[in-house]
Amino acid sequence: MKLSIIIPVYNVEKYIAKCIMSCVNQDISLDDYEIIIINDGTKDNSLDVVNTISKGISNIRVYSQENSGLSVARNNGLSYAKGDYIWFVDSDDYIEDNCLKNICNFLDGELDLLQIQFKYVYENGSPCTYDKKYIIDGVKEGKDVLINTGVSIPAQFTIYRREFLLDNNLQFYPHIYHEDVDFKPRAVYLAKRMTSYNEVVYNYLQRDSSIMAKMGMKNACDLIFISERMYDFCKNVKAEAIPYFSSVIAGCINWVLIIMCNLSREDKRQIKTMLKEKKHLIKAMKFSDTKQYMYEAYLLLFNLGIGRRAYLLLRQLPQYGPNRIKEK
Numbered sequence: 001m002k003l004s005i006i007i008p009v010y011n012v013e014k015y016i017a018k019c020i021m022s023c024v025n026q027d028i029s030l031d032d033y034e035i036i037i038i039n040d041g042t043k044d045n046s047l048d049v050v051n052t053i054s055k056g057i058s059n060i061r062v063y064s065q066e067n068s069g070l071s072v073a074r075n076n077g078l079s080y081a082k083g084d085y086i087w088f089v090d091s092d093d094y095i096e097d098n099c100l101k102n103i104c105n106f107l108d109g110e111l112d113l114l115q116i117q118f119k120y121v122y123e124n125g126s127p128c129t130y131d132k133k134y135i136i137d138g139v140k141e142g143k144d145v146l147i148n149t150g151v152s153i154p155a156q157f158t159i160y161r162r163e164f165l166l167d168n169n170l171q172f173y174p175h176i177y178h179e180d181v182d183f184k185p186r187a188v189y190l191a192k193r194m195t196s197y198n199e200v201v202y203n204y205l206q207r208d209s210s211i212m213a214k215m216g217m218k219n220a221c222d223l224i225f226i227s228e229r230m231y232d233f234c235k236n237v238k239a240e241a242i243p244y245f246s247s248v249i250a251g252c253i254n255w256v257l258i259i260m261c262n263l264s265r266e267d268k269r270q271i272k273t274m275l276k277e278k279k280h281l282i283k284a285m286k287f288s289d290t291k292q293y294m295y296e297a298y299l300l301l302f303n304l305g306i307g308r309r310a311y312l313l314l315r316q317l318p319q320y321g322p323n324r325i326k327e328k
Contacts, residue, residue: 002104003033004083004162007091008073010040013049015092015205020053020060022094022203027101030059036077041067046091071172071179074155078165084109087159092205099201107159112191113142114159115151118202128203135196142191143237146244151188155180157202160187173229176222178252185248186233189241217267220259223252224274227281234284243289250285250293253300257308258315272304 005023009016023035037060039047047064054060065076074088085107089095106114115136120129134151145151151158155172165171168190172179188194208214227249234245256275260268275282285297292314299307 001083003085004081005087006036006077007089008038008040009046009091010042011044012091013045016046016049019091019094025097027098035060037062038073038077039064040073071174075171085159086162088156094203096201111193112161112164113194115196116157116202117200118157118204119200120206121203122206139193139195142188142194147240153184155184177219182226215259220256220271223256227252242287246284246288250288
């Protein structure tokens with residue numbers, strides 16, 4: 001079997017039918033791919049929708065688990081998968097009809113990763129928009145892609161060779177938010193053969209533009225935790241790749257600085273203490289290839305409070321730009 005599409009499901013009754021049907025409406029035989037749906041203890045009618053659609057479709061398999069989060073659902077889906085390649089598709093997103101035949105032509109059993117192009121689609125009906133395309137010229141090592149091209153952070157924008165994930169013990173860290181930021185950079189770095197599929201086939205739904213306002217203490221703590229894991233991973237990477245990983249760390253720290261606006265005084269104090277105790281993460285920002293991150297590092301090291309306020313002011317300027325890391 002060529003491909004396993006893994007769809008974790010939790011409280012998405014409004015979106016899941018479109019997601020599944022986009023994966024069904026394809027131009028390859030049902031024998032060539034499977035759709036694995038992981039019910040992550042959904043509390044709405046999502047599972048009823050899944051069961052109704054899956055009747056009579058032989059390549060859909062449905063599994064249920066207690067609510068454990070996206071990471072565990074994806075990991076369990078990987079354990080059930082039989083395909084040579086894995087595509088993690090989020091349950092509120094959808095792929096283009098009849099795209100799998102051309103995509104599968106790239107999946108030759110030797111390629112570790114295939115980068116997919118995507119577009120933003122909006123629930124409010126706004127026109128679709130394209131994000132930056134990540135085009136890889138030929139087949140490259142993953143570390144060279146990070147150094148010269150870069151990748152989009154969300155895990156669903158890449159198709160992974162299953163044995164590559166298993167051989168490198170690449171799984172999503174359980175019970176944390178922003179798990180893709182932890183998973184994707186290390187997966188790409190370890191890939192020996194990687195290229196891109198250059199047609200836009202993934203539709204990335206933007207449900208709520210104010211998601212930052214919903215983030216709280218756990219988000220901030222998890223981002224610091226992920227930064228620490230990236231810092232440790234950096235100890236064994238090529239020197240040329242350090243600027244990329246430094247930028248990932250900087251993106252996480254930037255995110256924390258924004259989330260702090262939503263926190264209580266006591267929680268804000270705890271995060272400040274954590275950041276002061278982990279100055280090595282802020283120092284790592286100085287090695288980024290992005291000047292904005294370098295300037296932020298010096299400001300934060302000089303005075304965390306002043307540096308944070310300066311960052312919040314500067315990010316409002318168009319030329320300064322938003323945080324690089326985007327996630328639902």
